[in-house]
Amino acid sequence: xxxxxxxxxxxxxxxxxxxxxxxxxxxxxxxxxxxxxxxxxxxxxxxxxxxxxxxxxxxxxxxxxxxxxxxxxxxxxxxxxxxxxxxxxxxxxxxxxxxxxxxxxxxxxxxxxxxxxxxxxxxxxxxxxxxxxxxxxxxxxxxxxxxxxxxxxxxxxxxxxxxxxxxxxxxxxxxxxxxxxxxxxxxxxxxxxxxxxxxxxxxxxxxxx
Numbered sequence: 710x711x712x713x714x715x716x717x718x719x720x721x722x723x724x725x726x727x728x729x730x731x732x733x734x735x736x737x738x739x740x741x742x743x744x745x746x747x748x749x750x751x752x753x754x755x756x757x758x759x760x761x762x763x764x765x766x767x768x769x770x771x772x773x774x775x776x777x778x779x780x781x782x783x784x785x786x787x788x789x790x791x792x793x794x795x796x797x798x799x800x801x802x803x804x805x806x807x808x809x810x811x812x813x814x815x816x817x818x819x820x821x822x823x824x825x826x827x828x829x830x831x832x833x834x835x836x837x838x839x840x841x842x843x844x845x846x847x848x849x850x851x852x853x854x855x856x857x858x859x860x861x862x863x864x865x866x867x868x869x870x871x872x873x874x875x876x877x878x879x880x881x882x883x884x885x886x887x888x889x890x891x892x893x894x895x896x897x898x899x900x901x902x903x904x905x906x907x908x909x910x911x912x913x914x915x916x917x918x
Contacts, residue, residue, distance in 0.1 A: 714913055715871045718861055721913070722756075722854035723878030729850070730883040733838075734890015744843035745883055751847025752854075753876030759855050760871055763862020782860030784914030791911075794904045850879055860914075 726748075733740055740748075770778065838846065854875070861871060 712867070712870050712874070714916060715867055715874050718857065718866060718871060718913055719874035719878040722857050722875055723882045725850055725854075726879045726882035727886040727889075729846075730886020730888075731890040732886075734887045734892075737891070739837040740843075740883065740887055741837065744838045744840055745880060747840055747843040748847040748850065748883060749876040749880035751844055752851045752879040753872045755848065755851030756854065756858050756875040757868065757872040759851075759858025760862035760866060760868050763859040763864070764868060766859075766863045776864050778863055780860070780864045780914045780916075782914075783857060783864060784911055786856050786860065787908065787911035787914060791904055791908070847879075864913075 730740070766778065767776075858875075862868070
């Protein structure tokens with residue numbers, strides 16, 4: 710199927726949006742359509758930049774080498790996601806690593822904190838994500854997928870189709886998560902579903918080798 714691998718990549722990097730939307734739904738935090746669209750737009754823009762950066766590596770390295778390097782990056786990220794899901798399932802938290810990351814990268818500390826505690830994107834505690842807060846949320850989601858974007862660019866993924874699919878994926882998964890969070894109780898599905906992005910990235914890495 711045309712764009713099949715691009716669709717799988719978009720799914721893998723957008724699934725965080727499902728969990729964040731679910732968290733907002735549980736807490737009855739509103740995400741208006743305009744803010745939701747802004748999150749998707751920011752994700753699209755950052756995804757394009759990361760893919761373009763990965764594509765530039767093909768100018769430095771031979772195309773075959775750059776493609777395999779990108780595939781290895783996707784494979785490594787997938788394995789890291791599986792390890793993280795395993796540690797979370799065992800109740801092991803990496804608080805020291807989180808603190809060090811915030812200290813070393815203070816400008817990104819807010820984005821990281823939002824990914825760990827999604828409700829913190831609601832800075833004014835209004836119960837609704839305004840456009841300014843939506844930009845920060847979009848950056849948080851996009852930064853989380855930055856490495857996958859660079860790897861995908863080097864591996865030869867489309868520079869035009871892939872960012873659009875990622876933006877659309879964030880729009881749909883956030884919206885679906887919001888709807889589910891308002892209707893469903895919290896369950897173990899979140900932890901079980903955490904392995905899916907890792908498995909998809911591993912598959913894509915092997916596919917592009």
